Amino acid sequence: MSRPVYIIDGSRTPFLKAQGGPGPFTPVDLAVQAGRPLLARQPFKSSDFDQVILGCVNVIADEVNPARVAALRLGMGEDMVAFGVQINCGSGMQSIDTAYRYIQAGQADMILAGGAEALSYSPLVFPQSGVRWFAGLATARTTLAKLAAFFKLRPSYFKPIIGLERGLTDPVTDLNMGQTAEVIAHLMGITREQADAYAVESHQRLANAQAQGFLKGEVETAFDRKGKYYDHDDGVRPDSSMEKLAKLKPAFERPWGQVTPGNSSQITDGACWTILASEDAVKKYGLKPKARIIDSAWSGLDPTVMGFGPVLSSNRLLKRNNMTIHDIETWEINEAFASQVLACLAAWKDDKFCREVLGLDGAAGEIDRAKLNVDGGAISLGHPVGTSGNRIVLHLVNAMHRLGTRRGVATECIGGGLGGAMLIETV
Known part of the structure; x- marks a missing residue:
């Protein structure tokens, strides 16, 4: 049994943007802020969903299983099944993919799939040496043993480590994500100037989208507990320029590296939801689908070059559907780093890469930049890790409707050496 699966709304x-401390919203707060207006405008009850699936990487201790907590706070009923998925940067897309497979197989008719991430809530953790000292002190049984343990104390035991820093470092290669971007930039000959130019363009495109009102209906105003409201993506810098970005120092490989804070994705908080439904649900509730999910694909590769993930996963997706990159009219590639996106574009044009890595007869071809990330991306928007994959799918659908295009691909690189891609067709 294989049924069509539709994207209804989102x-x-x-x-x-994270401002140096915990932001106004936790992951569940964000999920609730995005979900309430979405559910309120639907012609069915929130309890009519079969499941809730939420991507979240940085789950905080007070919100274990944030999908379930969010579902309850959204009034979806005590019997609502809700669970989380985690595949690093692909978590938000994985929630959609998991929902897609459930509905396609006839095991559900309507699922709320999303992603929520508050990177500003990334914990501070003690070094392992400090943890072992605390453990020794806690397990000491006699006064003499406790004194002996206490005098082993070192000031370094209290120096905290930002959890996000460790989370963005691959434990197998010991390279952080920025360093992997440096690797593929070197392999594909991407220059600092090219990366900075791409970053400027990302900010300009988002600023234009905001000015033109392209994001209305997609971005919901959020209200914190103090009554302050937030109505736009605040990481955008409309005045970004090559001259300003050229002044920034490399973040990971000094002095010659080309990845800087200016041409990298921003550390950000945000949530996104997408409603998926079967044909039966569409008829039952009189829904108007925006798009149909045609297929999805995931790929693994060397974590050192994880940034090539979109090329491998998109290639698998297109080959399975007898398509080439030229059949795709609109693309969303998550902008982890400007050099990473540019390296992917270069890989598709490289005859040797396509033959040896993708198994093609030659170069796949060139993706027109006018079709790619038409309203900016994570460099200007930010990259709340568990959310971004959901956002790029939802925005791809909305952008295709605005542009009048039919086929689109949303794809991303994933820390740990993975890539994900989803093929969408407008209805």
Whole structure:
């Protein structure tokens, strides 16, 4: 049994740049802020969903299983099944993919799939040496043993480590994500100037989308507990320029590296939801689908070059559907780093790469930049890790409707050496 699966609607919060401390919303707060207006405008009850699936990487201790907590706070009923998925940067897309497979197989008719991430809530953790000292002190039984344990104390035991820093470092290669971007930039000959130019363009495109009102209906105003409201993605810098970006120092490989804070995705908080439904649900509730999910694909590769993930996963997806990159009219590639996106574009044009890595007869071809990330991406928006995959699918659908295009691909690289891609067709 294989049934068509439709994207009905979706919404997200503004993406809010981390400002050096916990932001106004936890992951569940964000999920609730994005979900309430979305559910309120539907012609069915929130309890009519079969499941809730939420991508979240940085789950905080007070919200274990944030999908279930969000579902309850959204009034979806005590019997609502809700669970989380985690595949690093692909978590938000994985929630859609998991929902897609459930509905396609006839095991569900309507699922709320999303992603929520508050990177500003990334914990501070003690070094392992400090943890072992605390453990020794706690397990000491006699006064003498406790004194002996206490005098082993070192000031370094209290130096905290930002959990996000460790989370963005691959434990197998010991390279952080920025360093992997440096690797593929070197392999594909991407220059600092090219990366900075791409970053400027990302900010300009998002600023234009905001000015033109292209994001209305997708971005919901969020209200914090103090009554302050947030109505736009606040990481955008409309005045970004090559001259300003050229002044920034490399973040990971000094002095010659080309990945800087200016041409990298931003550390951000945000949530996004997408409603998926079967044909039966569409008829039952009189829904108007926006798009149909045609297929999805995931690929693994060397974590050192994880940035090539979109090329491998998209290639698998297109080959399975007898398509080439030229059949795709609109693309969303998550902008982890400007050099990473540019390296992917270069790989598709490289005859040797396509033959040896993708198994093609030659170069796949060139993706027109006018078809790619038409309203900016994570460099200007930010990259709340568990959310981004959901956002790029939802925005791809909305952008295709605005542009009048039919086929689109949303794809991303994933920390740990993975890539994901989803093929969408407008209805």
